[in-house]
Amino acid sequence: MIEMQDVWKTYPDGSHALRGVSVLIERNEFVYLVGPSGAGKSTFMKLIYREEVPTKGQISVNGFNIGKLKPRKIPYIRRNIGVVFQDFRLLPKMTVYENVAFAMEVIEAPKRIIRKRVMEVLELVGLKGKANSLPAQLSGGEQQRVAIARAIVNNPAVIVADEPTGNLDPETSWGIMNLLEEINFRGATIVMATHNKEIVNTLRKRVIAIENGVIVRDEPRGEYGYEI
Amino acid sequence: MRFSTLLRHLREGALSLARNGWMSFASVSSIAISLFILGVFLLLSLNVNNLTKQIENQVQIRVFLDLDISQAKIEAIGRSIGALSEVSRIRFVPKAEGLEMLRKNLGEDGRDILEDYDDTNNPLPDTYTVEVVDPERIAEVAAKIKAIGDADPEQPIRSVRYGQGTVELLFRVTNAVRNIGLIIVLGLAFTATLLISNTIRLTIFARRREIGIMKLVGATNSFIRWPFFIEGALIGFIGSAVTTALLLAAYNWLVQSMQVEFGLMMIRLVTVRESGLLVGGALIGLGTAIGILGSSLSIRKYLKV
Numbered sequence: 001m002i003e004m005q006d007v008w009k010t011y012p013d014g015s016h017a018l019r020g021v022s023v024l025i026e027r028n029e030f031v032y033l034v035g036p037s038g039a040g041k042s043t044f045m046k047l048i049y050r051e052e053v054p055t056k057g058q059i060s061v062n063g064f065n066i067g068k069l070k071p072r073k074i075p076y077i078r079r080n081i082g083v084v085f086q087d088f089r090l091l092p093k094m095t096v097y098e099n100v101a102f103a104m105e106v107i108e109a110p111k112r113i114i115r116k117r118v119m120e121v122l123e124l125v126g127l128k129g130k131a132n133s134l135p136a137q138l139s140g141g142e143q144q145r146v147a148i149a150r151a152i153v154n155n156p157a158v159i160v161a162d163e164p165t166g167n168l169d170p171e172t173s174w175g176i177m178n179l180l181e182e183i184n185f186r187g188a189t190i191v192m193a194t195h196n197k198e199i200v201n202t203l204r205k206r207v208i209a210i211e212n213g214v215i216v217r218d219e220p221r222g223e224y225g226y227e228i
Numbered sequence: 229m230r231f232s233t234l235l236r237h238l239r240e241g242a243l244s245l246a247r248n249g250w251m252s253f254a255s256v257s258s259i260a261i262s263l264f265i266l267g268v269f270l271l272l273s274l275n276v277n278n279l280t281k282q283i284e285n286q287v288q289i290r291v292f293l294d295l296d297i298s299q300a301k302i303e304a305i306g307r308s309i310g311a312l313s314e315v316s317r318i319r320f321v322p323k324a325e326g327l328e329m330l331r332k333n334l335g336e337d338g339r340d341i342l343e344d345y346d347d348t349n350n351p352l353p354d355t356y357t358v359e360v361v362d363p364e365r366i367a368e369v370a371a372k373i374k375a376i377g378d379a380d381p382e383q384p385i386r387s388v389r390y391g392q393g394t395v396e397l398l399f400r401v402t403n404a405v406r407n408i409g410l411i412i413v414l415g416l417a418f419t420a421t422l423l424i425s426n427t428i429r430l431t432i433f434a435r436r437r438e439i440g441i442m443k444l445v446g447a448t449n450s451f452i453r454w455p456f457f458i459e460g461a462l463i464g465f466i467g468s469a470v471t472t473a474l475l476l477a478a479y480n481w482l483v484q485s486m487q488v489e490f491g492l493m494m495i496r497l498v499t500v501r502e503s504g505l506l507v508g509g510a511l512i513g514l515g516t517a518i519g520i521l522g523s524s525l526s527i528r529k530y531l532k533v
């Protein structure tokens with residue numbers, strides 16, 4: 001599903017975010033990305049959804065060579081990748097329903113289908129009753145659920161989550177993890193950067209550890225491996 | 229594009245126009261002012277053109293004959309001139325009629341000067357007035373008439389005159405009006421473009437979160453750009469429509485109320501009915517184009533999609 005071959009990323013300021021990363025993530029895998037802050041986790045994820053392009057090397061997602069993609073084609077690739085952030089990034093003036101529907105409207109899905117699909121997804125994340133609330137009226141965990149609903153509403157094959165539980169208390173975090181597991185169970189490939197030792201060590205999945213832009217560890221059913 | 233998508237873009241564009249409040253107002257006003265001045269020059273230019281045409285049509289060649297030539301010679305000269313293909317009309321003005329006209333033109337002041345003259349000692353020559361088919365070639369025709377006289381051993385034509393320079397002067401005035409207008413309008417259009425571009429920049433800034441999410445979930449670039457184009461076009465359209473309405477109303481009032489004054493000067497103003505479509509079309513078309521240009525500048529510069 002996601003394949004990197006000797007990927008380097010050097011930012012204009014000269015910092016090497018990634019230095020020769022090669023990795024293969026299969027369809028329907030659930031991968032934790034761990035490592036100290038500034039190790040290159042975010043760059044790794046940005047490369048997947050083509051926010052950044054590699055300085056050297058090749059990345060393919062879902063069979064498309066992302067680095068060589070014509071700018072015109074980028075939107076169509078992104079429709080197959082859902083992104084979730086630590087800070088939710090909801091639109092404050094839109095209701096829960098509108099925030100999720102927005103992701104379908106801007107890719108010009110028909111209205112009738114939008115209504116049905118959005119309600120479906122809100123039910124999945126457990127927020128059907130809050131469709132008309134504004135983000136500010138929701139708890140952090142609920143806001144993250146809305147963000148996840150928005151990420152999956154277009155049925156992407158890959159979900160990229162950058163510290164999705166970073167702003168949440170432990171109990172709420174587990175709720176989000178259950179949701180991500182459910183989405184993974186339904187067929188999506190999930191790449192999740194995290195600093196949450198408890199989650200990684202309890203809900204055991206493949207762990208890829210990055211330090212100084214290099215993969216230092218890649219274990220199926222691995223452990224977090226860092227002291228907090 | 230789906231119809232519902234088009235509606236969405238229109239709604240989004242109009243919404244940001246309203247949301248940008250004073251900035252939109254400034255852009256709309258700047259468009260309106262620039263185009264108002266353009267409109268004034270356009271109307272001025274139309275009228276000068278029209279006037280030039282009127283005067284051109286009145287331009288005649290006057291052929292002064294020698295004082296002591298025979299009646300037969302006079303008629304022969306007339307036939308020769310009339311035979312030229314460039315000549316549309318030729319009229320004989322006997323010296324008596326010439327004296328009469330001179331008296332009329334000079335009025336009170338001329339009475340003393342012409343007091344002593346009558347049919348017996350009329351100092352004026354007989355003349356032909358000649359109208360030409362194409363006023364722009366009047367100099368050429370005058371030369372041909374002169375050549376007819378020169379070819380005759382009696383030298384029956386004393387001189388050939390026409391409004392040398394008048395037509396050329398009018399053309400020069402028209403061009404000057406047009407050029408000055410163009411320079412002013414270009415400068416103002418440039419300012420208006422920058423103002424609109426700045427307004428759109430504000431919109432882009434205000435919507436950067438939304439734009440970020442649109443990109444993330446895979447909205448196409450054109451989908452993201454459309455509302456900004458529409459906002460720019462709306463600014464241009466509204467500004468130019470306001471200007472067109474005001475300008476034509478004011479001009480109509482001018483034409484109506486000054487008809488008599490200008491009529492006395494033998495000037496007929498171009499009416500709104502004749503010029504409205506041209507002026508309105510030009511102003512609204514240009515205004516909308518400036519709006520789109522202004523927004524494209526900002527979209528290109530600030531909307532990295």
